Amino acid sequence: MNIPALTETAHAMVAEGKGLLAMDESNGTCNKRFASAGIPQTLAMRRAWRELLLTTPGLSTCISGVILYDETIRQAAAGGTPFPRLAQDAGLLVGIKVDTGAKALAAHPGETVTEGLDGLRERLLSYFGMGARFAKWRGVIALDDLRRPTSACTSANAHALARYAALCQEAGLVPIVEPEVLMDGPHTQARCQEATEAVLHSVFEQLVLQGVVLEAMILKPNMVVAGLACSVQNTAAEVAGATLQCLRRVVPAAVPGIMFLSGGQSGEDASSRLSAMQGQGDLPWPLSFSYGRALQHPALDIWAGQEANRLPAQQALMHRARCNSAALKGGYSTAMEAA
Numbered sequence: 001m002n003i004p005a006l007t008e009t010a011h012a013m014v015a016e017g018k019g020l021l022a023m024d025e026s027n028g029t030c031n032k033r034f035a036s037a038g039i040p041q042t043l044a045m046r047r048a049w050r051e052l053l054l055t056t057p058g059l060s061t062c063i064s065g066v067i068l069y070d071e072t073i074r075q076a077a078a079g080g081t082p083f084p085r086l087a088q089d090a091g092l093l094v095g096i097k098v099d100t101g102a103k104a105l106a107a108h109p110g111e112t113v114t115e116g117l118d119g120l121r122e123r124l125l126s127y128f129g130m131g132a133r134f135a136k137w138r139g140v141i142a143l144d145d146l147r148r149p150t151s152a153c154t155s156a157n158a159h160a161l162a163r164y165a166a167l168c169q170e171a172g173l174v175p176i177v178e179p180e181v182l183m184d185g186p187h188t189q190a191r192c193q194e195a196t197e198a199v200l201h202s203v204f205e206q207l208v209l210q211g212v213v214l215e216a217m218i219l220k221p222n223m224v225v226a227g228l229a230c231s232v233q234n235t236a237a238e239v240a241g242a243t244l245q246c247l248r249r250v251v252p253a254a255v256p257g258i259m260f261l262s263g264g265q266s267g268e269d270a271s272s273r274l275s276a277m278q279g280q281g282d283l284p285w286p287l288s289f290s291y292g293r294a295l296q297h298p299a300l301d302i303w304a305g306q307e308a309n310r311l312p313a314q315q316a317l318m319h320r321a322r323c324n325s326a327a328l329k330g331g332y333s334t335a336m337e338a339a
């Protein structure tokens with residue numbers, strides 16, 4: 001295992017002022033987003049959208065790397081350049097989503113376990129050969145006020161994340177460990193914090209048990225927020241305070257970086273909450289973003305599948321990338337949206 005190379009990649013992922021662009025939606029998820037934007041759900045349109053994202057001028061000033069999907073990492077730009085090469089030439093690290101999705105957890109209605117360990121060692125070697133230097137696996141944790149998450153769900157997902165992470169490090173890929181406590185539902189922020197802490201405790205216990213080198217991984221957690229259907233929504237400062245309290249309690253200082261998912265927050269919320277986390281005392285790890293929806297929307301709506309809208313869509317993506325880059329220095333304000 002080449003730990004120095006892995007840690008170098010991990011540090012490059014959280015380089016100052018930069019975060020990740022998650023563009024690794026599975027075909028099903030990508031098609032759903034296309035459907036709501038009125039875009040035909042075809043392989044050709046998915047390719048065109050990913051090419052638009054990867055060729056956005058100046059992207060690497062705010063973005064350190066991109067997370068691709070299995071279909072995407074095998075595709076090429078219209079001019080014939082393979083997407084991984086296109087990303088590298090643009091100064092972006094290449095990452096790859098390697099889980100095969102969240103599946104119903106037997107005997108636990110409403111809960112899932114993420115699958116994809118079978119054959120993973122071989123797939124990782126093949127992705128490394130295509131240029132990938134980091135990977136992503138997302139465990140999904142549903143939350144309610146009563147029963148969920150069960151410890152069966154938490155421990156099954158933590159175990160899978162840890163086994164995936166150990167295999168990644170063996171193959172020369174930095175694992176992004178993503179246990180996502182979902183925002184769906186009416187739960188309070190306090191309930192989210194309690195569940196997020198318990199999940200992260202379980203994840204780090206399993207990571208250590210499976211021999212994962214903490215210095216050579218990235219944690220991708222949810223922010224501590226009230227459920228989307230909760231009547232009390234918190235301020236950016238409250239989200240920042242609860243999220244940092246939670247992370248300080250459970251994330252070892254050895255971890256080289258924490259890169260948040262957006263999880264269905266608006267682009268503005270994802271930027272302002274990230275910005276509010278800066279300057280809240282010394283933290284042992286750099287904080288950054290690994291956003292999907294909070295970066296890609298509204299660029300996707302502007303594009304609408306029309307080549308003529310390419311430039312304004314890329315400008316919209318760059319705008320969100322700049323807002324989040326500013327947030328990493330505590331410098332995001334809603335005034336940036338007007339500009």
Ligand code: 13P
Binds near residue numbers: 264
């Ligand atoms: P969102 O930011 O849209 O939650 O996507 C990030 C991601 O990579 C989810 O796995």
